[in-house]
Amino acid sequence: MEDDLVDVPDRGGSGARNEPPCCGEGFVRNDADKGARSRFSLVCAFRCAWDGIVYAVRTQRNMKIHLGIAVLAVALGFVLRIDGASWAAVILCIAAVFAAECVNTAIESVVDLVSPEYHELARRAKDCGAGAVLVFAIVALVVAAVVFGPRAWALFFG
Structure with missing residues (x-):
């Protein structure tokens, strides 16, 4: 694997770093690129x-x-000393909203790539991606109200 390392610019601006070639610019990971795909390691997958x-x-x-x-x-969870099940619900909601936002960003990027000019279908795709984020965000707000609401009420008015 050491032979497969290449120097690529450091994204943080501190110079070059050795990385597997999958992380360099121009590396395409698809079925048409079988040779390079075989070098795509788990480390590369996590890095990407x-x-x-x-x-x-x-x-x-x-x-x-x-x-x-x-x-x-998270800070409110510590202050209000929520239980394990509540922590699980809060963390799952945070992860779901983050994941939805990443998928929405990917959709927007691909739409911008293939349709740089305005098109109604491009607008629909972007709106649907944003709608998915909104659904997760609303559910997260409901979960937050259920988890934090009674505890906050008891803390301030109980």
Whole structure:
């Protein structure tokens, strides 16, 4: 595997780093690229997935909002000392909203790639992706109300 490493620019700006070739620019992972696909390791898969999350956080305003709300929800969970089942519900909601936002970002990127000019179908695709995020966000708000509402009420008015 050491022979398969290439120097690629560090995305953080601190210089080059050795990475498997799957992480370099121009690497295509599809069925037509069988030779290179065989070098696509689990490490590359996780690195590419992490890069996608970082891209969404850095470039998507709504992802930053979701991240801020997630931090607040976790802090509130500690302050209100929620139980294990409540933690599971909160963490699942956070993960679902983040995942939906990443999928929405992917949809928007592909739509922009294939249809740079306005098209009604492009608008529909983007609206449906955003709608999926909205559904998860509403469910997360309902779960937050169920988990945090009674505890906050008891803390302030009980």
